[in-house]
Each structure stands twice: as C-alpha cells, then as structure tokens.
Amino acid sequence: MKLIGSLTSPYVRKVRIVFLEKKLDVDLELENVWAADTKIANSNPLGKVPCLIPDDGGAIYDSRVIAEYADALSPVSKLIPGDNRERAAVKTWEALADGVMDAGILARLERTWRPAEQQSTAWVDRQMGKIQNSLRQMSENLGGNAWCHGNQMTLADVAVGCAVGYLLFRFPEIKWQAQYPNLDRLYQKLLQRSSFIETEPPAA
Missing domain, CATH: 3.40.30.10 (Glutaredoxin)
Structure with a gap:
C-alpha cells in the first residue's frame, strides 16, 4: 500500500x-x-x-x-469498537478533533495565503472560537478518565492527540495545556508511544 x-x-x-x-x-x-x-x-x-x-x-x-x-485490515490494536453506539461515540470524538484541525488550517491559510490587507480578522476569530469551544468540550468529556472512550486507546485518542499536537505545532499561542491539564495528561501519555514519536512533525 x-x-x-x-x-x-x-x-x-x-x-x-x-x-x-x-x-x-x-x-x-x-x-x-x-x-x-x-x-x-x-x-x-x-x-x-x-x-x-x-x-x-x-x-x-x-x-x-x-x-x-x-x-478493519488487522485485528491488532482494535481502534474502533464493533458495537454501534460505542463506535458512534468514538467517531464523534474523531469528528470533534478533525473539526479542531479544520478550523486551525482555515485560520492559518487566512493568515499565510491572503495579503495582509485582505485578511479577515472576523474569519480568524470565528475559527479560533471553534477551537476554544472544542477544547472545552474535549476536556469536559474526558474528565478524569484515562482515555477518551472506554478503558483503552481508541481512534478517539489518536484523533485528539493529533489535533492538540497540531495546535502546539502551528498555534503555540493557544495555551491549551495550562487551561486543560487533563487533555495535557492524555497528550503526554500518547507522546510515549512510538507511533506518535515517529510521526512528530518536523520543526517549523
């Protein structure tokens, strides 16, 4: 492949x-x-x-x-539950995390692709608002749990880890780690995995 x-x-x-x-x-x-x-x-x-x-x-x-x-290609490390309701819960986490990445990329493109005089502060603020709302929701949903859903890592955790990692990469001014320490605990745990280590984006 x-x-x-x-x-x-x-x-x-x-x-x-x-x-x-x-x-x-x-x-x-x-x-x-x-x-x-x-x-x-x-x-x-x-x-x-x-x-x-x-x-x-x-x-x-x-x-x-x-x-x-x-x-679905391998039974190793099943990341999406088979039960329909649990599957929907994990996929909803993924949709929320993807939404954070969507908003971040839209804001970044506005800042980097448009000439300064054509940039819309209102548009960027709208995307930043989506990110803040989503981070708050993630933190509330995670609570004191070890993982986003269930008692082991799922696609929900992978997606959330990629989303907050992207914010650190492109938007370090968003101090989400201080604001949401439970999300940071999850992220730090994910960073110990070789899959996250091997895919760390290069320094900007």
Missing part, C-alpha cells in the same frame, strides 16, 4: 499513527498539495491528503475513511 501525504498534515499523521498501531506496512509518498506541480489531483480530485492507494489499485481518501479501512 502507498499513502500519499505530507509530514506536517495532522490528518496524514492520524492515519500514519493508525497504520503503526495496527502494525501494517504502508509506504509514505510525500506530496506538497500547495506546489504548482502537485500531482495529487491524479489520485484525489479534491486535491487533498492523505490519499491511500491499496495494493489492488484505486484510491481511498479522507482521513476518516482511511483510518476506518486500516482498522
């Missing part, structure tokens, strides 16, 4: 962590979707990463779809 992605995308990091936790081999092919000569549209017409090319060809895209596909 081949995974098309980048080293800084939190969505790519999420699926890379899933493959590592599942002990599945996948070759990472680096692609800069913002480059003029990018070829990502040949595999994903949306022009986004990650994009998985299975051994039988074709393409699977969107990090949530790839993560679910990978989890």
Whole structure:
C-alpha cells in the first residue's frame, strides 16, 4: 500500500499513527498539495491528503475513511469498537478533533495565503472560537478518565492527540495545556508511544 501525504498534515499523521498501531506496512509518498506541480489531483480530485492507494489499485481518501479501512485490515490494536453506539461515540470524538484541525488550517491559510490587507480578522476569530469551544468540550468529556472512550486507546485518542499536537505545532499561542491539564495528561501519555514519536512533525 502507498499513502500519499505530507509530514506536517495532522490528518496524514492520524492515519500514519493508525497504520503503526495496527502494525501494517504502508509506504509514505510525500506530496506538497500547495506546489504548482502537485500531482495529487491524479489520485484525489479534491486535491487533498492523505490519499491511500491499496495494493489492488484505486484510491481511498479522507482521513476518516482511511483510518476506518486500516482498522478493519488487522485485528491488532482494535481502534474502533464493533458495537454501534460505542463506535458512534468514538467517531464523534474523531469528528470533534478533525473539526479542531479544520478550523486551525482555515485560520492559518487566512493568515499565510491572503495579503495582509485582505485578511479577515472576523474569519480568524470565528475559527479560533471553534477551537476554544472544542477544547472545552474535549476536556469536559474526558474528565478524569484515562482515555477518551472506554478503558483503552481508541481512534478517539489518536484523533485528539493529533489535533492538540497540531495546535502546539502551528498555534503555540493557544495555551491549551495550562487551561486543560487533563487533555495535557492524555497528550503526554500518547507522546510515549512510538507511533506518535515517529510521526512528530518536523520543526517549523
């Protein structure tokens, strides 16, 4: 299998962590979707990463779809519960974490792609508000539990770890670790895992 992605995308990091936790081999092919000569549209017409090319060809895209596909490939380290209600709970955590990454990327693009005189402070503030609301919800839902859902690591924890890690990477001014120490405890625990260590984004 081949995974098309980048080293800084939190969505790519999420699926890379899933493959590592599942002990599945996948070759990472680096692609800069913002480059003029990018070829990502040949595999994903949306022009986004990650994009998985299975051994039988074709393409699977969107990090949530790839993560679910990978989890079903091996019984090792089951990350998505089989029970429908529990599965929905884990996937809701993932949606919340992905939403944090969505908002962060939109805010970052506004600041880095638009000329200063065209940037919308109101738009950035709206995205920052989504991030703050989501962090508060994550912290409330986690409470004093060891994991986001159940008594072992699931895709919920992987997604949350990638989301808060992305904030540290791109938005260090958001002092979420001091504000939500329970989220930080979870993050520090995740950072001990080789899957998180191996996928740490390079220094900006």
